[in-house]
Amino acid sequence: MTRSPFAAVFHRKMTTMEKMLSVIIVGYLILVATQSVTFFSISTLFDLIRSGAALTIFAFGVLIVFISGGIDVSFAAIGIVSGYTAVLISKAFAIDNLLFLIVVAVVIGCGLGSINALLIHLHNLPTLIVTLGTASVFHGAMALLLGMETFTRAGVPQAILDFGGARLFTVEGGSGQAGLSVFLPLVIGVGILTWFLLYRTRIGRSVYALGSNAESASRVGISILKTQLFIYMYVGALSGLAGIVYFSGLAYINPAALIGTELAVIAAVVIGGAKLTGGEGTILGTILGVIIWQLLQNTLIHLGLDSSFQDLFFGAVLVVILGFIYLRQRQANRRALVFSAS
Numbered sequence: 001m002t003r004s005p006f007a008a009v010f011h012r013k014m015t016t017m018e019k020m021l022s023v024i025i026v027g028y029l030i031l032v033a034t035q036s037v038t039f040f041s042i043s044t045l046f047d048l049i050r051s052g053a054a055l056t057i058f059a060f061g062v063l064i065v066f067i068s069g070g071i072d073v074s075f076a077a078i079g080i081v082s083g084y085t086a087v088l089i090s091k092a093f094a095i096d097n098l099l100f101l102i103v104v105a106v107v108i109g110c111g112l113g114s115i116n117a118l119l120i121h122l123h124n125l126p127t128l129i130v131t132l133g134t135a136s137v138f139h140g141a142m143a144l145l146l147g148m149e150t151f152t153r154a155g156v157p158q159a160i161l162d163f164g165g166a167r168l169f170t171v172e173g174g175s176g177q178a179g180l181s182v183f184l185p186l187v188i189g190v191g192i193l194t195w196f197l198l199y200r201t202r203i204g205r206s207v208y209a210l211g212s213n214a215e216s217a218s219r220v221g222i223s224i225l226k227t228q229l230f231i232y233m234y235v236g237a238l239s240g241l242a243g244i245v246y247f248s249g250l251a252y253i254n255p256a257a258l259i260g261t262e263l264a265v266i267a268a269v270v271i272g273g274a275k276l277t278g279g280e281g282t283i284l285g286t287i288l289g290v291i292i293w294q295l296l297q298n299t300l301i302h303l304g305l306d307s308s309f310q311d312l313f314f315g316a317v318l319v320v321i322l323g324f325i326y327l328r329q330r331q332a333n334r335r336a337l338v339f340s341a342s
Contacts, residue, residue, distance in 0.1 A: 014284075015273060015282060015285065016328070017272070017273035017285055017321075017324070017325070018273065018282065018284055018285050018288060020321075020324070021271070021272070021273075021285065021288040021289065021292065021321075022288065024292065024317070025288065025291055025292060025295065028292075028295055028299075029295070031303075032295075032299050032302050032303060035302060035303050035304070036302035036303070038302070039299065039302045041178075042171055042178045043178035046178050046179060046180050046181065047298070048294050048295075048298060049180065049181060049183070049184050050181040050183055050249060051249065051294065051298065052290055052291075052293075052294040053181065053183035053184070053186070053187050053245050053249065054079075054242040054243075054245045054246035054249065055242075055261070055264070055265060055268070055290055055293070055294070056187050056190075056191075056286075056287065056290050057186075057187060057190050057238050057241055057242040057245060058075055058076070058079065058238065058239065058242045058261075058265045059265050059268055059269050059272075059286050059287075059289070059290050060190055060191060060194045060238060060283070060286065061075055061234065061235035061236075061238035061239060061242075062075060062235070062265055062266060062269045063194070063269050063272070063274055063281050063283070063286045064194065064197075064198070064207060064231055064234060064235060065127070065231060065232075065235055066211075066269055066270075066274040066275070066276065066278065066281050067198070067207050067208060067211045067274065067278060067279065067280065067281045068207050068210045068211045068227070068228070068231050068278060069127075069210060069211040069212075069214065069277065069278025069279065070120070070127035070128075070231070070278070071127050071128040071131070071266070071276070072116070072127060072131045072232070072235055073128065073131045073132050073135055073262045073266070074112075074116060074131035074132070074134045074135035074138065075235055075236075075238075075239045075242075075262070075265070076135070076239070076258040076259060076260075076261050076262045076265075077134075077135040077136075077138045077139045077258075077259070078109050078112045078113065078135075078138060078235075078236050078239040078240065078243075079109070079239040079240065079242045079243035079246065079258055080139060080142070080243060080255055080256075080257070080258050080259070081108065081112065081138045081139065081141075081142045081243075082104075082105040082106070082108040082109040082112070082236075082239060082240035082243050082244075083105050083240065083243025083244050083246065083247050083253075084142060084146065084243070084253065084255045085104070085105070085108055085142070085146065086100075086101045086102075086104040086105040086108065086240070086243075086244065087101065087151070087156075087157060087160070087247065087253055088146055089104055090104070090157050090159075091155075091157065096157045096158050096159050097159055098159040098160070098162070098163050101157065101159060101160065101244055102240075102241060102244050105240035105241060105243055105244050106237045106240040106241055107240070108236075108240055109236035109237050109238070109239045109240025109241070109243075110233045110236045110237050110240070111236070112134070112138055112236050113232040113233040113234070113235050113236025113237070113239070114229060114232065114233050114236070115134060116130060116131055116134055116232040116235075116236075117225075117228040117229045117231065117232035117233065118229075119134070120228060120232070121224065121225050121228050121229075135262075139259070142255065143255075148255045148256065149255075150252065150253060150254050150255065151252060151253035152252050153251050153252055155253070156247075156251065156252055156253055160244070160247055160248045160251075161248075161251055163182070163244075163248040164247075164248035164249050164250070164251050165251075166181070166182040167179030167180055167181060167182065168180045168181070168182055168184065168185070183245060183248075183249070186241075186245070190238065190241070191283055191287070194283060195283045197234070198283070203226075203227065203230050206222045206223075206226075206227045206230075207227060207230075207231060208279060209222055210222065210224065210227050210228075210278070211277075211278025211279035211280075212278065212279035213279075243258070246258060264293060264314075267289075267293070267314065267318050268286070268289040268290045268292070268293045269281070269286050269289055270289070270318065270321070270322065271288075271289035271292060271293075271317060271318055271321045272284075272285035272286040272287070272288055272289030272290070273285035273289075273321075273325065274286065275325065275329075292314075292317060293314060296310050296313050296314050296317075297310055300313075
């Protein structure tokens with residue numbers, strides 16, 4: 001039997017959720033295109049890719065936490081603290097270098113993530129409660145120790161401005177030149193790395209095992225502490241990277257800019273098919289969830305609707321997807337009961 005192109009590349013079939021999301025995206029694109037002749041343009045596509053880069057990187061980290069059975073709401077605070085601190089260090093030591101900024105942000109993110117992991121493991125506390133608390137602690141400590149100064153374009157390190165304005169190539173469009181941001185290969189690289197860690201390494205299998213049943217995972221010799229340290233340090237590292245990407249996209253430094261984006265990222269990952277109870281979630285589903293969020297955030301104007309409709313539509317999609325996920329779970333549970341009874 002001939003395999004589909006998707007199966008040939010990814011060595012698996014698309015999940016029901018991925019198919020459903022793909023249909024929703026295609027249907028929505030057709031709807032917008034019928035209402036606005038200016039929507040389908042290279043510049044619109046490139047703008048969506050650039051504006052969604054940091055969100056996608058955050059989402060890859062949140063996906064791993066969800067698969068492990070946890071919920072992390074501190075990633076935005078970690079991204080702000082890591083990125084802002086890296087910028088201050090860069091300015092203090094006059095090191096205007098992108099690699100230096102990224103390395104510093106990633107290291108700080110790893111350190112803050114390890115605090116989350118240790119608190120969760122050593123005190124056996126719920127992940128949501130811990131990360132909700134540490135998000136406030138991290139951001140509050142930054143405000144007290146480092147301040148909350150906003151840097152306009154003139155005060156931003158030139159490396160960040162160059163990174164945010166760099167393009168892989170440019171093309172002529174109807175409204176001038178449009179360039180594909182260098183953020184795209186970075187996001188692709190993070191996605192491939194996350195996929196490899198989840199599906200091709202022992203630690204990735206441990207993450208899935210932890211999310212499926214932590215007690216069983218411990219009994220078969222999986223170190224819960226090491227697994228949780230990996231999860232939250234990896235999330236911290238991605239958050240630090242996303243912080244630099246986000247500031248680069250803004251071209252100014254606002255230490256309060258990312259506050260409030262947590263629910264959007266979490267909702268995008270859930271829409272992508274990640275279960276709140278753990279053990280399930282895919283990279284492709286997460287990307288599709290982020291695409292839906294980006295489309296609703298940036299295309300309502302083409303439908304002649306006010307931006308206030310964004311939350312309405314996104315919430316409606318989230319409710320429908322959650323209902324579908326848990327309907328499938330109930331059906332699976334019933335089939336398991338019927339099988340065991342027979």
